[in-house]
Amino acid sequence: MSARQRILCLDDAPYVLDGLRRHLHVDYNVVTTTQPHEALDLLAADKGDPIAVIITDIRMPQMTGVDVLKRARRISPDTTRVLLTGVADMRSAIAAINQGHVFRFMLKPCPPEDLKATIAAAATQSRLVRAERELLEATLKGCVDALVETLAMAQPALFSRASRLRRLVQRVCQQLGVVDSWQIEMAAQMGEIGAITLPPSAIAVLEGGTPNSPAEADMLASLPKLADDVLARIPCLDAVREIVRHQLPTDRNPMVPLRPHAPSGAWLLQAVREYDALVWRGMPRDVAIAALSSRKIHSRDLLIALAVVGWPRLSNDTVREVDLDELALGDELAGDVYSAKGMLLVTRGQVITDRLLIRLRNYEVTGDREGPVFVVDA
Template sequence: MTAKLQVLCLDDEPHVLDALRRHLRREYDVVTTTQPQEAVDLLAAGHDGSVAVILSDMWMPGMTGVDVLERARSISPDTTRVLLTGDADVHSAIAAINQGKVFGFMLKPCPPRDVRATIAAAAEQHRRVRAERELLEATRKGSIDALTDALAIMRPGLAGRAGRRQRLVERLCQRLGVADAWQIVMAARLDEIGAITLPPSATSAIETGTSASATEVEMLANLPHLTDSVLARIPRLEAVREIIRHQLPTDRDPMSPLRPDAPDGARLLQVVREYDALIWRDTSPDLAIATLSSRKIHDPEILGALAEIVGMRLPNEAVRGVEVDDLATGDELASDVHTVDGTRLAARGQVVTERLLVRLRDQTLTPGLQNPILVIHVIDL
C-alpha cells in the first residue's frame, strides 16, 4: 500500500484545523499546529521533502504566513506552499508570491471541494518536483561515474591521485565540521577530470608535479577551466565547478594565494592538493605541513586540522595482499597494480569499482597480473 503524502496545516484557530483535517485525512497524512515556530521545526525535521504540502494561515501571532512560507522555501524547497487567508489584501498576496513563492491561495471560508482540489494540485506539483529532482540526480550520478571510470582506464595515476585526495578531504571536512562537505569532496574527485583530453606527457607532469616544457605549463594552468568545460553540462554541479575553477597548479614555486573571491571549499581543496603534491615527491608528512605553513597563504585552522590527521592510518586499518578473485568493489588499493609486462592498470589510492574489477579479472588471462595486489583492509574491532 502506498504511503499517504504528508500535509502540514498551520492556523491559530483550532476549529479551522479540525475542519481541514476532516476534509483531507482520507487522502493525506494530515499534521496540524497552531504555532508557526512548531511548523517551521516540523519542516526542518523533514527537510528531505517528506512534507509534501504546507498550508499556512496569513495572520498569526508572532509570525505571518508569508514569513512561514518564506522559511519553508529555504528549509524544504520541494514542499509545495499554499496560503490561507481571510482577506484578499493585494499587498499580502504580492508579498506571498515574491517572498514565499506560493503555489496557490485559498480564501476563508473555503468550501471542502475547493480545499481538496487545491491540495490535490499542490500534491501533484510536489510529485513533479521530486520526480524531476530524482531524474537530475540519476543523470548527474551516471555522468560522473562514466567520467571517473574513463579516467581510471585512461589515466590510472590520476584516478589514484583523486581517490587519495578525496578521502583526505572527507576526513578534513569531518574534523572541521564543514557544512555542505559533499561539494568539496566531489570537487576533489573531479578537479582533474579534464586531463582525459591532455596528452600523456602532460598528465605525467600532473602526477610528478614537474612540467617539462612551457607548453605543459600552459596546459596545466588551464586545467581547472578545461575541467569546468567538461562538467558544464552535468546538472547541479555549479558549487562544485566554482571550487574547481579557483584551483591553482601545484608545480609553481612560490605558490600564490587564491583570489579573494574564492569560496572556502576552494581554499580547503587547494591545501589538500598542495599537500598531496609534496607527499608524491617523497616529502615526509611533517615536512609537507611545515612547507605549507611557511608559504603563509593558507588558513591556519585548515593546516592545524590537516596536521592532526595526516600520516595516521585509522586504528582498524591494515594493508594485506590479495588475489584478484578476492578483490571486492569498495576496496582501496594500497599500491599500483601492474600487468606482468609492467603496464599500470590501477594506481595506489584508487577505490575498486565494478568496471575496474572486471578489467583486472580480464587481465589475469593475458598477459596476467603481478601478484599480490595490496589493499587496505578494515579490521573489525
C-alpha cells in the same frame, strides 16, 4: 520515510491550526507551529522524512507568509508551498505566485473540501518534483561515474585522484550532514577532467608536488576553467560548475582564501583537495590537519570532519597480498598494479570495481601482468 506525507501548517492563530489539523490529520502527518523560525527549522531538519507541503498564513507578527515561503524555497525546494490569504491581501498573494514562490493560494475561510483538494494536489506536486530530481541525480551521477571510470582505464594515475577525492568528499559530507552532497562529489570527480590536457610531468605535479616551471603552474591554474568548459555542455550542473570554478591550485604558498561568495561546497572541496595533496606527498594525517589549521582559512568543523574520516590511508596501515582470483569488488588497492611491460594499470588507493577487475583479469589471462597485488586489510 513515513508512509503518510508530512504537512507543515504555520499560523499565529492556534484555532486556525486546530482546524487545519482536524481536516488533514486522517490523510497526512500534520505538524503545526505558530512561530515562523520554528517552521523553517522544521523544514531544514528530518531529511529522512521530508515535509511535502508547507501552508502558511500571509499575515504574522514576526515575518510575512511570503517571506517564510521564499526562505522555505531555498531551504527545502522540493516542499510545495501554499499560502493562506484574506481578500485584503489578494495583491500580495498574486505577486507571490507570479514570482514563482507559491504553488497555490487559498482564501480564508477555506471550505474543507477545497482545502483537502488543494493539499492533495500540492502533495502530489511535491512527490513528482522529488521523484524527478532523484531520477535526474541518479542519471547524472551514473553518466559521470561511467565517464570517469572509462577515463581511468586510459589515465589511471590521473583519474585515481578523482576517485580518491570523491570518496573523501563523501565521507566528510556524511560527517557534517551535508544535504545534496552529490553535487560536491561530482565536482570532485569532474574538477579533474581538465587534467587530461596535461603532459606527464605536470600530472605528477598535480598529485601534490611543486610545479617545475611557471608554465606548469599556469597549466594547473587553468584546470578549473577547462573543467567548467566541459561541464557547460552537460545540462542541470550549474551548482557543480559553481563549485569547480572557485577551486584554487593546492601548490600555492601561502594558500589564500577562496573568492568572495564562494558556495559552501567549494570551501569543502578546496579543503579536501589541500588535505589530500599534503597526505599524498607523505605528510602524516595529524600534521596535515595542523598545517591546514595554521592557514586559518577553513572552518574548525570542516577540519574536525577531515580528521575524523582519516583518509587517505597511512603507509603503515595493515596490507595483505592477494592473488588476482581473491581480489573482490570494493577492495582498496594498497599498491600500484603494473603490466609485464611496466605500464601502470591501476593505482594505489583505487577501489576495485567490476570493470577494473575485468581489466586486470584480461591482462592476467594474456600473461601481460606480473608482480604482487596488495590491498588494504579491512
